[in-house]
Every structure is written in C-alpha cells, then in structure tokens.
Amino acid sequence: MSITDIQNEIIEEFSMFEDWEERYQYMIDLGKDLPMIKEAYKTDSNIIKGCQSKVWVHAELKDDKIEFTADSDAIITKGIIAILIRSFSNQHPKDIIDANTDFIDQIGLKEHLSPTRANGLVSMIKQLKLYAIAYQTQL
Amino acid sequence: MFKLFTCSSNRVKAVARALSYKTNSISGVLQLQVMLNVNNIRKDFPILNRKVNGKPLVYLDNAATSQTPKQVIDAIVDYYSNYNANIHRGVHTLSQEATDLYEASRIKIQKHFNAKHAHEIIFTSGTTHGINLVANGFASLLNKNDEIIVSALEHHSNIVPWQMLCERTGATLKVIPMNLEGELLMDVYDTLLTAHTKLVFVNHISNALGTINPIEYIIEKAHNVGAAVLIDGAQSCPHIKPNVQELDVDFYVTSAHKMCGPTGVGMLYGKEAWLNKLPPYQGGGEMIDQVSFKKTTYAALPHKFEAGTPDIAGGIVFGTAIDYMNSIGFEHIAAYENELLGYATKALQTIEGLKIYGTASNKTSVISFNLEGIHPYDVGTILDKLGIAVRTGHHCTQPIMDFYKIPGTVRASFAFYNTKEEIDILVSGVKKAKMMLS
Numbered sequence: 001m002s003i004t005d006i007q008n009e010i011i012e013e014f015s016m017f018e019d020w021e022e023r024y025q026y027m028i029d030l031g032k033d034l035p036m037i038k039e040a041y042k043t044d045s046n047i048i049k050g051c052q053s054k055v056w057v058h059a060e061l062k063d064d065k066i067e068f069t070a071d072s073d074a075i076i077t078k079g080i081i082a083i084l085i086r087s088f089s090n091q092h093p094k095d096i097i098d099a100n101t102d103f104i105d106q107i108g109l110k111e112h113l114s115p116t117r118a119n120g121l122v123s124m125i126k127q128l129k130l131y132a133i134a135y136q137t138q139l
Numbered sequence: 140m141f142k143l144f145t146c147s148s149n150r151v152k153a154v155a156r157a158l159s160y161k162t163n164s165i166s167g168v169l170q171l172q173v174m175l176n177v178n179n180i181r182k183d184f185p186i187l188n189r190k191v192n193g194k195p196l197v198y199l200d201n202a203a204t205s206q207t208p209k210q211v212i213d214a215i216v217d218y219y220s221n222y223n224a225n226i227h228r229g230v231h232t233l234s235q236e237a238t239d240l241y242e243a244s245r246i247k248i249q250k251h252f253n254a255k256h257a258h259e260i261i262f263t264s265g266t267t268h269g270i271n272l273v274a275n276g277f278a279s280l281l282n283k284n285d286e287i288i289v290s291a292l293e294h295h296s297n298i299v300p301w302q303m304l305c306e307r308t309g310a311t312l313k314v315i316p317m318n319l320e321g322e323l324l325m326d327v328y329d330t331l332l333t334a335h336t337k338l339v340f341v342n343h344i345s346n347a348l349g350t351i352n353p354i355e356y357i358i359e360k361a362h363n364v365g366a367a368v369l370i371d372g373a374q375s376c377p378h379i380k381p382n383v384q385e386l387d388v389d390f391y392v393t394s395a396h397k398m399c400g401p402t403g404v405g406m407l408y409g410k411e412a413w414l415n416k417l418p419p420y421q422g423g424g425e426m427i428d429q430v431s432f433k434k435t436t437y438a439a440l441p442h443k444f445e446a447g448t449p450d451i452a453g454g455i456v457f458g459t460a461i462d463y464m465n466s467i468g469f470e471h472i473a474a475y476e477n478e479l480l481g482y483a484t485k486a487l488q489t490i491e492g493l494k495i496y497g498t499a500s501n502k503t504s505v506i507s508f509n510l511e512g513i514h515p516y517d518v519g520t521i522l523d524k525l526g527i528a529v530r531t532g533h534h535c536t537q538p539i540m541d542f543y544k545i546p547g548t549v550r551a552s553f554a555f556y557n558t559k560e561e562i563d564i565l566v567s568g569v570k571k572a573k574m575m576l577s
Binding site for chain 1: 521
C-alpha cells in the first residue's frame with residue numbers, strides 16, 4: 001500500500017467516530033499496537049527533541065524500505081507516533097521524503113500540528129523524514 | 140488629569156472599601172471570603188467568557204501568567220490613543236505627559252513595595268531580566284574565593300544566571316536542599332553560610348510547588364555574614380504585598396504579567412547603595428550622562444539601568460494593574476485563594492492514585508500533582524480538550540523533578556477570580572482523564 005492509501009485508510013477509520021473522546025480513545029488504542037523499539041535503541045541519542053514527553057525512534061533499512069520502531073512514555077504521544085509510523089513504515093525513502101501529512105488535520109488532530117504544542121508532532125515528522133533522507137543516500 | 144488612572148471599577152472599589160472595615164480580625168477575614176464577590180470580579184476579565192474546545196474556559200494556569208482585567212486593557216488602549224510618545228527627552232507636551240505617567244507609575248510601584256526611593260525601582264522586561272542585571276553586575280565584584288548560595292526550589296531563570304556568573308568569576312555555587320514536603324532545610328542553610336558567602340538567591344514562593352520560603356530568616360542570616368540577598372518575587376507578588384524595607388532585602392524582582400499586568404515588563408528593586416555599586420548592564424540611549432569617544436559617564440539612578448526606549452505603555456499599566464489588585468485588596472485575595480487551595484486539595488485527594496507534590500504547611504494556591512502511572516502530558520492534553528488550562532511538564536524546575544524522580548507534574552494554580560465550581564470541573568476532568576488513560 002502507498003503512503004496515500006494508508007493515510008486514506010486512517011482517515012476513514014477516524015471518520016467513524018463522533019466526538020473527540022472516541023477519536024482520542026482510538027488513538028490511544030493505536031498506540032498499543034505501535035511497533036516497539038528494542039530496549040537497546042532507547043538511548044538519549046534516539047530521543048526526539050521538542051516533546052514534553054519522551055519519544056524514541058529507531059529506523060532500519062530493510063532491502064530498499066525503511067522500517068520504523070518507536071516508543072513514548074506518554075500514551076497520547078505514543079498514539080500519535082504510531083499513526084505516523086503506520087503511514088511511513090515499510091516505504092521507500094523517497095516516498096517518505098515526498099509524503100505530505102495533511103491527513104493529521106483531517107483526522108481531527110489538527111491541534112497537535114501547532115509548533116507551540118509540546119508533543120512535538122512537527123519534530124516527529126521532521127525526524128522521520130531526516131531518517132529517510134539519510135537512508136536515501138545509501139541506496 | 141489623565142484618564143488612565145480613573146479606570147478601576149467603582150464597584151470593585153466599593154466592595155473593597157466595604158470589606159476593609161471587616162479585616163481586623165480573623166472572623167473579619169472569614170466574613171470577607173463570603174463577601175468577596177467573585178462573580179462581579181470575573182466580569183472584569185473578558186477572556187473568562189471565552190470557550191475553548193467548545194467548553195467554557197477554566198483557566199488554572201495563573202502561576203504561568205495571570206489574566207488581564209479590562210481596566211488594564213483599557214489603560215493600554217488609552218495610552219496609545221492619547222499619550223503615545225517617547226519619554227524623558229521630548230520638550231513637546233505629549234512626551235512630557237507620557238513621561239509623567241511613566242514616572243507616576245514608578246512611584247506607584249515604589250509605594251506598593253514600600254521602597255525608600257522611587258529611583259530604587261528599575262523597570263525591566265521581567266523577572267529574568269532583573270536577575271540577569273544583578274548577576275551581570277556582580278561579575279565585577281566577585282573572585283574565585285567567593286561563594287553564592289541558591290535554593291533547590293529555584294526556577295531555571297534563577298539558577299542559570301548564577302552558574303554563568305560562577306563560570307565567569309570562578310566563584311562556587313552552593314545549594315540549599317529541600318525535604319519531601321518541598322520545604323528548604325534551614326539548618327543546612329546555616330551551615331552553608333561562611334565568611335566567603337557574597338550572595339544568596341532564593342525565590343519567595345516556589346513556582347512548581349507553591350512553597351512560601353522563610354525569606355525573613357534567610358535574609359537575616361545572610362546579612363550576618365555580610366552577604367547580599369536577591370529574592371525572586373515572580374510567584375509571590377500575585378498573592379502578597381512584600382514590604383522591601385521591612386524585609387531589609389537587597390534586591391527584589393518580579394514581573395507585571397503575574398499580577399494582572401501586561402507581559403514584557405517587570406521591576407527590579409535594589410537598595411540605593413547596591414544599585415550605585417553595580418555597573419550598568421546595557422549601554423545605549425537614556426543611560427548616559429556625557430558621551431565622548433574617550434569616556435562616557437553614566438546617568439544617575441534609575442536611568443543608569445534603563446538603556447534604550449522602554450516598554451512605556453507596559454510600565455504605565457503595570458501601575459494600573461497594581462491599582463486594580465489593591466482595589467480588591469491583597470488580604471482578601473490571600474484569604475480567598477487559601478480557601479480555594481484547601482477546597483481543591485481536599486477534592487483532588489479523593490481521587491485514588493493521585494499524588495500531590497509540595498505539601499508545605501506554608502504554601503500558596505498551587506497544586507502540583509500526578510496520577511499514578513500516567514504521564515502528566517497525557518492528563519494535560521485531556522484537560523485541555525475539556526476547556527481546562529493547566530500547566531504540565533517540569534515547570535522550568537528540572538532539579539525539583541529530579542529530586543522526586545518524575546518527568547514533570549500537572550500544575551493547577553488558582554487566582555482570586557477562580558471559583559469552587561471551576562475546581563469541581565477540574566476534579567471531574569481529572570477523573571475523566573484517569574478513566575481514559577488507565
């Protein structure tokens with residue numbers, strides 16, 4: 001599935017909920033399915049800066065695609081990174097670099113896109129794309 | 140006369156006056172809590188009418204910044220509508236009027252804090268600016284044998300400037316430790332003071348925990364060894380009225396925006412002798428006496444420390460904000476907020492798994508807490524969706540968070556315009572967050 005297809009799938013899932021509570025509850029549930037980062041990779045250098053909670057992300061190149069794993073000590077943040085990783089993991093670096101992230105707005109989580117927001121969603125997107133840029137040069 | 144100073148609401152004045160007859164006894168204070176008409180006071184704050192995420196705003200982040208009453212907002216509009224000019228240098232009428240207003244505000248601040256002279260009040264951009272001004276000034280007065288004492292409860296803004304000062308001068312930084320309740324250990328403080336101690340810096344009230352520190356004791360002991368004392372009053376000035384001469388404090392700093400004033404302006408009080416001793420902080424216009432390329436002589440106090448065009452409107456309405464708070468009365472504010480603190484503490488403690496950090500017997504209306512096993516960021520996010528504004532995180536006090544071994548807390552801080560109904564909304568919000576996040 002392409003990144004756009006996955007994002008559309010996520011939009012469709014979120015459209016089934018009527019209010020913010022259900023959307024947040026679902027986001028928290030998605031966080032529970034997050035591909036878990038290995039403990040060995042939970043290092044300070046893998047922490048994404050700009051988040052009030054801690055977010056660790058690890059990226060590995062498998063064949064010509066990037067596989068992301070992550071974790072966070074806050075469960076809402078975990079849900080957010082899970083949604084991002086679901087749309088970016090197992091994709092070509094170039095597609096990740098080119099991908100837009102407007103779907104965040106469409107699933108009713110627009111407030112998390114504000115740069116003043118302490119969860120660092122913007123920092124997360126930037127970090128995932130930086131991994132893609134780095135791996136792109138190895139291909 | 141200038142319209143700017145007629146803006147306190149008559150109603151608030153009347154209420155305050157009616158109450159002032161009843162404040163001489165404890166029972167008077169109790170009676171006053173009932174009489175302090177919060178619903179009327181709330182009408183002074185336009186922002187309290189707005190909705191957040193579809194819910195009525197419940198603003199409980201007052202320790203970060205207080206809300207602004209319409210009297211202060213109107214005064215800002217009035218200044219720019221009628222008096223805007225640069226000060227201290229124009230011969231034209233506008234400039235003189237603006238200068239008069241600015242200097243009248245300085246006198247108002249002087250009287251509020253009971254400073255001996257108006258020129259002991261330096262306008263700053265806020266508490267952090269005041270601290271940096273003093274730290275920078277002391278760089279030329281310290282050497283490597285000297286010692287500086289700070290407390291474990293300090294805000295980063297009262298740690299970092301002193302660390303920088305120590306790096307520059309080679310002086311040693313010592314820390315007064317705290318106990319689990321969030322109180323400073325005065326017996327250890329006694330042992331930290333030596334003949335080498337030159338400066339002691341402590342906040343009057345902890346921003347993260349609300350602890351009121353025994354600054355009278357701290358000042359007296361520091362003076363016994365010849366050290367100067369700077370008190371960070373950012374958190375105290377919204378709740379109490381410090382008397383700098385009675386405290387005998389050498390420096391006292393605060394910000395206007397914590398006490399119903401605008402952001403970007405604050406004040407540094409310094410004893411005349413100390414302010415004369417310290418070198419200027421910034422060079423520029425306003426702070427000079429004579430300038431030539433060979434030598435510049437500096438202006439007298441307070442202008443020596445007020446380089447460049449200041450926040451004129453901010454400085455003027457800082458005075459308006461002080462008028463506003465005095466019209467309600469600090470004794471009434473303190474009594475009412477104390478009642479809110481007691482009510483909220485009791486209600487929050489009924490929630491299983493909720494732990495309050497900072498349980499000093501002497502504290503202001505700040506409650507820092509966590510839900511067991513739940514990150515404070517998650518709690519804050521859910522509360523925000525419910526229209527409740529609290530602060531989450533380390534509150535710029537990482538050493539305190541390290542002490543408790545937590546990433547941060549949720550902090551609810553109450554002002555005199557908050558209500559018990561709002562506390563009820565907070566409590567049910569925390570319960571909902573707990574349910575969603577567990």
